[in-house]
Amino acid sequence: MALVVQKYGGTSMGTIERIRNVAKRVAKTYDAGNDMVVVVSAMSGETNKLVALANEVCEFPDNREYDVLVASGEQVSIALLAMCLKAMGYKAKSYHGWQVPIVTDSSYSKARIEKIEDENIRGDLKDGTIVIVAGFQGVDKGGSITTLGRGGSDTSAVALAAALKADVCEIYTDVDGVYTTDPNxxxxxxxxxxxxxDEMLELASLGAKVLQIRSVEFAKKYNVDIHVRSSFNDNQGTMVTKEDKDMEAVxxxxxxxxxxEAKIAVMHVxxxxxxxxxLLSPLSDANISVDMIVQNVSEDGFTDFTFTVTxxxxxxxxxxxxxxAKEINASNVTADENISKISVVGVGMRSHAGVATKMFQSLAQEGINIQMISTSEIKVSVxxxxKYTELAVRVLHDVFGLAGTAAKAE
Amino acid sequence: MALVVQKYGGTSMGTIERIRNVAKRVAKTYDAGNDMVVVVSAMSGETNKLVALANEVCEFPDNREYDVLVASGEQVSIALLAMCLKAMGYKAKSYHGWQVPIVTDSSYSKARIEKIEDENIRGDLKDGTIVIVAGFQGVDKGGSITTLGRGGSDTSAVALAAALKADVCEIYTDVDGVYTTDPNxxxxxxxxxxxxxDEMLELASLGAKVLQIRSVEFAKKYNVDIHVRSSFNDNQGTMVTKEDKDMEAVxxxxxxxxxxEAKIAVMHVxxxxxxxxxLLSPLSDANISVDMIVQNVSEDGFTDFTFTVTxxxxxxxxxxxxxxAKEINASNVTADENISKISVVGVGMRSHAGVATKMFQSLAQEGINIQMISTSEIKVSVxxxxKYTELAVRVLHDVFGLAGTAAKAE
Incomplete structure (x- = not known):
């Protein structure tokens, strides 16, 4: 008998009909003799509605209350899924984050999981109960509700899988798995x-949207195998797992x-x-993460300093x-929301040179100007x-022969 | 400095604009030097939407999960009101039922408050924080969410007022107070x-809809003065309070x-x-309250047994x-959802005879047939x-000279 953690996203939970299908899928795995913990997101569209309400109140709503507000969406889904399973004759019980409890720090909207107490859940599992947990949310030490950021339900699922030493963590979504690029x-x-x-981390953080980045960090740290697959069919999806020899060949x-992301440039610093x-510490004090940072070579004792934020x-x-900028006598701050970050990712880069060069050449041939560059061991981002997003993605997908590569790998 | 508990219903919290008005009203009372605890309901329509979702799942959704579902509505309102107040520069903090905690028994959907721990709230009040509490909900000893039944936010407010020994409990609604009958x-x-x-108890339980009956029981038990008033103006409303001499004159x-209500009759028992x-114990086992009960005089060793439920x-x-009925060999069960209960209420009845007679005569004169009768010290219900509801109410309001009486009392 295995312990399976499954996570269903908002699209899979979008209507009662779809929730019923999720219940059937859960029941099938349970009937096969597995212990089940199911993590769910809010019904699709609900979180956006709640965020719109908050923005109607004011531009920068209070952080603590914002989390109280948006966490309500998952409360609805756990109850509905538990109802469906009970109506089908299964033992099921819903858990809010605080009922587990999933203990986090107090960084509202971006809270990090610190500890998962698993006694309550283990008790229910022993009893044959299907445990349904609200994703995306936790509770801090003061008893306030916290949320883990957009896509946080993935992290909830992986963290529960790690805490419970689950045999597998299945992340159900509306696509068949992780793709070489956006099929749209x-x-x-x-x-x-x-x-x-590591590759998944780069793809996730670069906007592949399939998995929240933190969930992959968690999975790597605790060695949790993640199976990303579709809730609308039974196809095998993508396994996110430890690096092996095969992967390096690609x-x-x-x-x-x-x-x-958006770009902010401080001129003449x-x-x-x-x-x-x-420049950066006031941003981190405000809990704002800076992604790319570029500082140009100094000219006449002055430099330009550019970075991106969400x-x-x-x-x-x-x-x-x-x-x-005022305090350090910088002359001017410019900003641009109209940018896109394009990245090429692969563990094979470690042992092969020339990926960056090939990338820059291909973009130049299409007349696409590069505004910023950032690299790591296994990725190059520009x-x-x-307006060049789609063109750049298509060119690079083609240049690096991805349609072919992936097909060969199968 | 007084401690004021205010409760705002769903209509008062119906839009962000209205929530902003509630915030202004709360701020005004706070600025006058009062400590404030504010209890709120879900935005109007929200609870109905959630109930509709549950009914889409199945006819009799699981009780525990039903409460998890419907309690989410209040979570949205407390967060939005706290955000508004904070945006206005006030200290404010939202509380779920479990965060107070408001401890109840485990009768889901009809839970009764057993205990309110007030340390957390008192700490915040001392600190000058406006405390905002989700109405309608509590938590049982096992840590599951419970709800107090429709209108339960009134009870939350009165119970908090009792626990905190508040100076007054103001129930804000969309009407100016309690009326001699429905102005519509x-x-x-x-x-x-x-x-x-006592009069309010009869009026509330008989459908006056202004206050949940349990809130009035609570107020009577703990001697909490309730001020029922409109959230859309500054008019003085209705004080619900201990009986005094003046009241008996009416x-x-x-x-x-x-x-x-609906009527169920068991024939030939x-x-x-x-x-x-x-007949009745299986109903109470299922936590169903029976309201009126009538048993006819026996004929040939058989009788008819009639009662009403919601x-x-x-x-x-x-x-x-x-x-x-099968088990006691009763011949037949008939049912009628198409009924209405009309009641005449007044403490003056205790010392005046003839109210029932006058009521029955007036209805007979209009050709309205009486199907069941029930009386108490201070009310007569039929x-x-x-289809006769409106006619019966108008006739009785007129016969007992209520337009005049109330005017005189002012």
Whole structure:
């Protein structure tokens, strides 16, 4: 008898009919003799509705109350799924984050899981009960509700799988798995059968949207195998797992893009030690994550300093940066929301040179200007004008022969 | 400095604009130097939407999960009101039922408050924080979410006022107070300035809809003055308070009606001791409250046994009664959802005879047939065909001179 953790996203939970299908799928795995923990997201569209209400109140709603508000969506789904299963004659019980409890720190909207107490759930599992847990949410030490950020239900599922030492963590979504790039942009994008945690981390953080980045970090840390698959069919999906030899044979595994960032540039900054810290520490104090950072070579003792943040944090970050720029006598702050980040990812890069060069050449041939560059061991990212997103993705998918590569890997 | 508990219903919380108005009203009372605890209901319509989802799953959704589902509505309102107040620069903090905690028994959907721990709230009040509590909900000893039944937010407010020894409990609603009858039916219905707990209990239980009956029981038990008033203006409303001399001078204080009951009759019941118990105990086992009960005089050793339940419990009650009737060899069970209960209420009845006679005569003159009768010290209720509801209310309001009485009392 295995312990299976399954996670269903908002689309899979979008209507009562779909929730009933989820219940059938859960029941099938349970009937096969497995213990079951099911993590669910809010019904699709619900979280957006709640966020719209908050924004109707004011531009920057209170952080604690924002989490109280948006966590209500998952409360609805856990109850409905438990009802469905009980109506089908199964033992089932819903859990809020605080009922598990899933203990987090107090960084509202971006809380990190610190501890999962598993006695309550284990008791129910022993009793043959199907345990249904609200994804995306937890509770801090003061008893306030916290949320884990968009896509946080993935992290809830992986963290529960780690805490309960589950045999597998299945993440159900509305696509068949992880693709070499967005199939909406490249019709010849291929499903990847197996991908390493590190590659998935790069793809996730770069906007592949299939898994929340933190869930992959968690999975890597605790060695949880994640099976990403569709809730609308029985196809084998993508296994996210430890790196192995086969993976290294592939130079590039995928092309990711992210339209959800914005660029802030501080011009004519006096080039003195400590300037970067002075600009960035007010942002981290406000719990805003900065993604790419570029500082140009100094000219006449002055330099330009550019970075990107998510669009959600953009307005707040811009205000903070303008204040910080004044204090260090920087001449001007410019901003651009109209950008896109394009990335080429693959563990094979470690042992093969020339990926970056090939990428830059291909983009130049299409007349696409590169605004920022950032690299890691297994990825190269560039920022370009948002209007080139689709063109850039298609060109790179083609240049790195991904339709072919993925097909060969199968 | 006084401690004020205010409760705002779903209509008052119906849109962000209205929630903003509630925030202004709360702020005004706070600025006048009061400590504030605010209890809120779900935004109007939300609870109905959630109930509809549950009914889409199945006819009799699981009780525990039903409460998890419907309690989510209040979670949204507390967060939005706290956000509004914080955006206005006030200290405010939202509380779920479990965060207070408001401890109840485990009768899902009809839970009774057993204990309110007030340390958390008192700590916040001392700190100058406006405390916002989700109405309608609590938590049982096993840590499951419970709800107090429709209108339960009134009870939450009164129970909090009692626990915190508040100076006043203001129940804000969409009408100016308690009226001599429904102004939608009688255009000359008058607002009552002061009414006793007992009269209000009868009016509430008979469908006056302004206050949940249990909240009035609570108020009577703990001697909490309730001020029922409108959230859309600053008019003085109705004080619900201890009985005094003035109240006894008025023969009839109000006419109530209730279309929310259904009648179940068990025909040809063998008239032996213990029959009533055999019919009713399966209902109370299923946590269904029976309201009026009438048993006719026995004929040939057989009798008819009639009772009413709420329409929400009707289908379940009918199934249970059919089973029970079989066991006691009763010949037949008939049912009628198309009924209305009309009641005349007033503490003055205790010392004045003839109210019932006058009521029956007036209805007979209009050709309205009385199907069932039930009386208490301070009220007379009759069940009639639902189509006569408005006519019966108008006739009785007129016959007992209520437009005039209330005007005189002002």
């Amino acid at each position: 942009i490249c019709s010849d994008a291929c499903k990847i059968d197996k991908i390493s945690y 130079l590039v595994s995928g092309i990711a893009y992210d339209k959800n 006096p080039d003195k030690p400590g300037i970067a810290a002075k 669009k959600a944090d953009f307005k707040k970050a811009l205000n903070i940066t303008k204040e910080a 920022v370009v004008d948002a | 039916i009688c255009s000359d219905a008058c607002k009552i300035d002061k009414i006793s707990y 023969l009839v204080s109000g006419i109530a009606y209730d279309k929310n 063998p008239d032996k001791p213990g029959i009533a118990a055999k 329409k929400a419990d009707f289908k379940k009650a009918l199934n249970i009664t059919k089973e029970a 069940v009639v065909d639902a």
